[in-house]
Amino acid sequence: MSAPHPRDKRTPDGRGVPDGTRAPDGTPALLDVRELTVRHTGHGRRALPVLAVDRVSFAVQPGETLALVGESGSGKTSSAMAVLMLRRPESGSVRFLGRELTTLDEPELRTLRPALQPVFQDPYGSLSPRLRVRDAIAEPLRVQGRWDPLTGPARVAELLELVGLDAPLASRLPHELSGGQCQRVGIARALACEPKLLVLDEPVSALDPSVRAGVMNLLTELQKDLGIGQLLISHDLALVRHVAHRVAVMRRGRIVESGTVEEVYAAPAHPYTRELLSAVSHAPPNS
Numbered sequence: 001m002s003a004p005h006p007r008d009k010r011t012p013d014g015r016g017v018p019d020g021t022r023a024p025d026g027t028p029a030l031l032d033v034r035e036l037t038v039r040h041t042g043h044g045r046r047a048l049p050v051l052a053v054d055r056v057s058f059a060v061q062p063g064e065t066l067a068l069v070g071e072s073g074s075g076k077t078s079s080a081m082a083v084l085m086l087r088r089p090e091s092g093s094v095r096f097l098g099r100e101l102t103t104l105d106e107p108e109l110r111t112l113r114p115a116l117q118p119v120f121q122d123p124y125g126s127l128s129p130r131l132r133v134r135d136a137i138a139e140p141l142r143v144q145g146r147w148d149p150l151t152g153p154a155r156v157a158e159l160l161e162l163v164g165l166d167a168p169l170a171s172r173l174p175h176e177l178s179g180g181q182c183q184r185v186g187i188a189r190a191l192a193c194e195p196k197l198l199v200l201d202e203p204v205s206a207l208d209p210s211v212r213a214g215v216m217n218l219l220t221e222l223q224k225d226l227g228i229g230q231l232l233i234s235h236d237l238a239l240v241r242h243v244a245h246r247v248a249v250m251r252r253g254r255i256v257e258s259g260t261v262e263e264v265y266a267a268p269a270h271p272y273t274r275e276l277l278s279a280v281s282h283a284p285p286n287s
């Protein structure tokens, strides 16, 4: 048997240990996920349950982007949905802002949800077709009871500017926007809640390649300015290399390797990571 790679932090049973659960100064992580297991009940009479996520551990610090990468079906979205508590995990722990989310009921979760915001893949599907941009951005504030008719419109204008959209767009409906503009509105909605963590599930993969970099750069800039943590789900390893700080590689519901982007891309320890990365270096630009 070959000697273990120096960066191989896996336990002998191959389950892996939490990576980055503490900041260099010792403060606990913003998000600390341990031994997360998600099982989907199959559809139909004879369908078998699917073990989508199998005892996965990872952590995100404030101001940091952790990317979960891996091929289709590896369990990335199931992990994200469990972190968001939109799908209850079968077992494991999800600590966010020091609270254990898995033991909270829905009213308790509601108080934490503003701090934990998703941005999904489909920019049009994430917005109500009947809400004008200004109302779409105001909606989360109204839902949280934080809408002030005196200051609210200025806050909406500020959020539009923050995501790089011109003020006249405020009166448009989603179908009058491009995909990139729509995704920026989705990001503004998420920011309205003043989140501590964004869960970005393939946030640019449905967009035209020409606008992807602009939206990703926006997310990176916002993170720098606002200190938001990001859990980025992506199958695009070229993009991850540019925007993430750390990366966890998922395969068949497990994390097979994790580390800083520099470490993993320069010297992948796991054969599966090497396979994924070799496809990137042969991919045409902008794919």
Ligand SMILES: Nc1ncnc2c1ncn2[C@@H]1O[C@H](COP(=O)(O)OP(=O)(O)OP(=O)(O)O)[C@@H](O)[C@H]1O
Binding pocket: 040, 041, 042, 043, 050, 051, 052, 070, 071, 072, 073, 074, 075, 076, 077, 078, 079, 235
């Ligand atoms: N609602 C569901 N019901 C049953 N099985 C599901 C459900 N959602 C996902 N799965 C299964 O769970 C496994 C993990 O899927 P998941 O969507 O989490 O992976 P993924 O890495 O995000 O893939 P993709 O990149 O294609 O979205 C797959 O086998 C998938 O078929």
